Amino acid sequence: xxxxxxxxxxxxxxxxxxxxxxxxxxxxxxxxxxxxxxxxxxxxxxxxxxxxxxxxxxxxxxxxxxxxxxxxxxxxxxxxxxxxxxxxxxxxxxxxxxxxxxxxxxxxxxxxx
Amino acid sequence: xxxxxxxxxxxxxxxxxxxxxxxxxxxxxxxxxxxxxxxxxxxxxxxxxxxxxxxxxxxxxxxxxxxxxxxxxxxxxxxxxxxxxxxxxxxxxxxxxxxxxxxxxxxxxxxxx
Numbered sequence: 001x002x003x004x005x006x007x008x009x010x011x012x013x014x015x016x017x018x019x020x021x022x023x024x025x026x027x028x029x030x031x032x033x034x035x036x037x038x039x040x041x042x043x044x045x046x047x048x049x050x051x052x053x054x055x056x057x058x059x060x061x062x063x064x065x066x067x068x069x070x071x072x073x074x075x076x077x078x079x080x081x082x083x084x085x086x087x088x089x090x091x092x093x094x095x096x097x098x099x100x101x102x103x104x105x106x107x108x109x110x111x112x113x
Numbered sequence: 114x115x116x117x118x119x120x121x122x123x124x125x126x127x128x129x130x131x132x133x134x135x136x137x138x139x140x141x142x143x144x145x146x147x148x149x150x151x152x153x154x155x156x157x158x159x160x161x162x163x164x165x166x167x168x169x170x171x172x173x174x175x176x177x178x179x180x181x182x183x184x185x186x187x188x189x190x191x192x193x194x195x196x197x198x199x200x201x202x203x204x205x206x207x208x209x210x211x212x213x214x215x216x217x218x219x220x221x222x223x224x225x226x
Contacts, residue, residue: 044218047215100171101156
């Protein structure tokens with residue numbers, strides 16, 4: 001099975017500042033997708049951003065962007081202008097065989113005023 | 114609300130009892146997934162349906178677990194002879210054919226006492 005590693009169990013950021021969450025993965029595939037999901041407390045998981053591996057350009061969704069380093073198998077998430085509502089668990093995910101997602105252990109993001 | 118719906122939201126059961134959870138995916142989503150999430154971990158894939166066909170099952174899905182999706186609409190996940198180790202959040206997700214985005218429900222939290 002492919003593995004997804006998130007090495008930061010917890011991160012903290014002040015409102016309006018920028019934070020980067022790291023993720024590394026292992027795959028022998030050449031074309032694939034990578035995802036960041038957000039799971040707020042007691043709420044459902046939602047997709048934050050996705051990256052297609054064959055695209056060299058890093059994906060961006062408003063305040064969220066990724067730094068995708070295919071050779072290094074690294075896929076970090078940058079949150080700019082952090083807001084209190086960004087506080088959540090963030091999961092990096094890679095589609096395993098078929099379409100099942102393989103998730104990392106997650107990073108808990110705390111946003112302080 | 115046309116999102117993924119899961120019932121019940123919480124379930125407390127005694128060890129050895131059987132439990133059944135229900136998932137109603139987003140209308141016309143062909144794919145449906147079940148995941149299990151324990152405290153401090155990312156979701157782990159259990160099983161996957163495309164329409165009514167169960168196409169993939171994780172080795173995590175022991176003989177005590179069974180999932181169905183009759184008529185390709187809602188799905189049920191049954192756990193027989195529950196054990197304390199089955200205590201977890203059970204997440205359902207759905208996606209349309211050709212899409213890489215999975216939409217998650219709020220989950221069913223199972224506590225086995």
